[in-house]
Amino acid sequence: MKKSLTLTVALLIYLPYLAADDNERVTPVRNEQYKEECGSCHFAYQPSLLPSRSWQRLMTQLEDHFGENAELEANTQKTLTDYLISRSANSSRDKLATKMMRRLAKNKIPLRITEMPYLKHEHDKIPDKMVTQNTEVKSLSYCDKCHTQAESGSYLEKDIRIPGYGQWEEKAEREESEKDDD
Amino acid sequence: MNKYLMICGMMLLPLAYSHSVLATAAVDELLAEYRSAGATEFSVEAGNTLWLQEFQDAQSGKMRQCATCHTDNLRNPGKHARTGKPIEPLATSVNPKSLTDIKKIRKWLKRNCKWTIGRECTPQEKGNVLTFIQTQ
Numbered sequence: 001m002k003k004s005l006t007l008t009v010a011l012l013i014y015l016p017y018l019a020a021d022d023n024e025r026v027t028p029v030r031n032e033q034y035k036e037e038c039g040s041c042h043f044a045y046q047p048s049l050l051p052s053r054s055w056q057r058l059m060t061q062l063e064d065h066f067g068e069n070a071e072l073e074a075n076t077q078k079t080l081t082d083y084l085i086s087r088s089a090n091s092s093r094d095k096l097a098t099k100m101m102r103r104l105a106k107n108k109i110p111l112r113i114t115e116m117p118y119l120k121h122e123h124d125k126i127p128d129k130m131v132t133q134n135t136e137v138k139s140l141s142y143c144d145k146c147h148t149q150a151e152s153g154s155y156l157e158k159d160i161r162i163p164g165y166g167q168w169e170e171k172a173e174r175e176e177s178e179k180d181d182d
Numbered sequence: 183m184n185k186y187l188m189i190c191g192m193m194l195l196p197l198a199y200s201h202s203v204l205a206t207a208a209v210d211e212l213l214a215e216y217r218s219a220g221a222t223e224f225s226v227e228a229g230n231t232l233w234l235q236e237f238q239d240a241q242s243g244k245m246r247q248c249a250t251c252h253t254d255n256l257r258n259p260g261k262h263a264r265t266g267k268p269i270e271p272l273a274t275s276v277n278p279k280s281l282t283d284i285k286k287i288r289k290w291l292k293r294n295c296k297w298t299i300g301r302e303c304t305p306q307e308k309g310n311v312l313t314f315i316q317t318q
Contacts, residue, residue, distance in 0.1 A: 042265045067241065068264060069293045073285075142265065 048092035136163035216305035229314025
């Protein structure tokens with residue numbers, strides 16, 4: 001009896017954290033073809049990080065993929081487009097994807113995940129010295145440089161390690177920047 | 183001792199042999215294809231020259247060559263020029279998987295010729311480069 005009570009209490013305390021975890025997690029990539037074709041040049045971004053309309057457009061202009069040639073054979077291109085669309089931000093049930101969609105204007109078709117307003121908002125307090133001026137990071141595009149468990153779909157704060165700076169806690173960093181101001 | 187080494191060597195021989203055969207199967211098929219498209223004798227030297235040749239990118243103005251990503255030693259791992267993602271060595275002597283998948287060879291030759299030279303490579307150029315890589 002006592003044991004089950006302890007368990008219930010523990011669960012009640014822990015539950016909000018579990019729910020919060022869910023908010024910063026997306027379904028990981030399990031498609032081997034996608035991993036091979038897209039992941040050999042860059043981090044294999046989870047499809048639920050962009051809406052269908054973005055993937056659709058991106059996949060039709062692979063000859064100029066942000067300045068790189070990423071051409072695919074027609075049938076591979078079709079298979080991967082179908083995969084991305086069926087698991088995109090607006091097709092997925094990932095809570096993080098829902099949140100990202102909510103912040104995105106209906107008439108916008110971002111081609112970069114870093115153009116998603118939710119993502120911009122989530123990263124706006126991180127100083128440049130840790131990202132763009134950090135030679136080991138360079139850009140927010142390289143998710144897995146700091147989100148150590150990004151491949152498994154976790155973007156949780158506890159899994160963040162910024163190269164040269166370590167763990168990231170929004171609160172601690174704010175205090176530090178206030179100190180800098182003094 | 184010498185005898186022991188010799189036996190070991192003999193045991194390893196089929197392994198080395200099978201690798202090179204695997205590598206050539208895909209390349210042989212492509213070389214035959216290039217020949218029927220008009221290419222003539224393939225040359226390691228010409229492949230090596232093309233490998234090291236620098237081309238200016240029309241958009242960025244930056245110089246590009248195969249070695250930009252693959253380094254000038256094909257036995258070393260390379261690095262994607264933009265994202266920094268590691269690239270496995272192309273030399274079949276250190277990477278037995280290299281040059282074994284015909285689809286992969288086609289895809290990367292197409293993309294990378296366009297990136298490096300600004301156009302697709304001719305069948306002759308592709309054959310030269312593959313012949314060169316095989317010797318590394």
